Amino acid sequence: MQFDLRQLGRKGSGTIRDEHVDRTFQPSEFPASVVEDEEYKVVGPVHLVMDIHKDGEAYRVTGRVETRLQLECGRCLEAFEIPVDSPFELRYVPAPVAAGDPGSVEAEREVTEDDLTTSYYKEDSIDLGELMHEQFVLALPMKPLCSDACRGLCVHCGTNLNKSTCDCAPRWTDPRLAALEGLLKTNKE
Numbered sequence: 001m002q003f004d005l006r007q008l009g010r011k012g013s014g015t016i017r018d019e020h021v022d023r024t025f026q027p028s029e030f031p032a033s034v035v036e037d038e039e040y041k042v043v044g045p046v047h048l049v050m051d052i053h054k055d056g057e058a059y060r061v062t063g064r065v066e067t068r069l070q071l072e073c074g075r076c077l078e079a080f081e082i083p084v085d086s087p088f089e090l091r092y093v094p095a096p097v098a099a100g101d102p103g104s105v106e107a108e109r110e111v112t113e114d115d116l117t118t119s120y121y122k123e124d125s126i127d128l129g130e131l132m133h134e135q136f137v138l139a140l141p142m143k144p145l146c147s148d149a150c151r152g153l154c155v156h157c158g159t160n161l162n163k164s165t166c167d168c169a170p171r172w173t174d175p176r177l178a179a180l181e182g183l184l185k186t187n188k189e
């Protein structure tokens with residue numbers, strides 16, 4: 001999933017060059033190593049549209065990525081899907097080389113130039129897999145819930161309370177509460 005930036009150089013002879021990218025990736029194209037350790041799974045085709053604008057050594061990338069991600073509910077642990085349609089605006093500068101090299105100073109200065117999120121490109125190519133992964137992570141909810149009304153799992157028996165009920169709820173199993181319950185009973189008698 002690399003985008004070869006040298007493609008831009010082959011077009012026209014001006015100093016500023018633009019490239020329009022419109023690609024669709026299948027969920028299977030997302031490497032297992034990226035998918036497994038993360039809290040999401042790509043479950044729909046990924047549509048990536050972007051414009052790359054060359055500006056000296058830097059590239060300004062404006063676009064949008066659309067797909068569906070599968071997450072695990074933080075309360076009931078069931079899988080659910082969310083749509084993603086994220087616009088982004090990034091700036092790519094050459095990856096900094098070893099410290100002490102004047103090139104790295106140059107790259108650092110460029111980073112602070114504006115508010116755009118800065119990424120690095122290596123060997124004349126942009127890693128589209130990484131770009132999309134970053135957008136997906138940004139699109140993830142702080143607390144993934146299958147629904148705001150999700151009732152979660154019973155803390156005692158693990159029953160998914162969205163699907164069925166259990167007998168634990170009315171029972172007071174916390175020892176401190178049980179003692180209190182005992183007190184209440186005594187009072188009633």
Ligand SMILES: [Zn+2]
Pocket residue numbers: 073074075076077078145146147150151152
């Ligand atoms: Zn849930």
Ligand SMILES: [Zn+2]
Pocket residue numbers: 154155156157158159166167168169
């Ligand atoms: Zn229960």
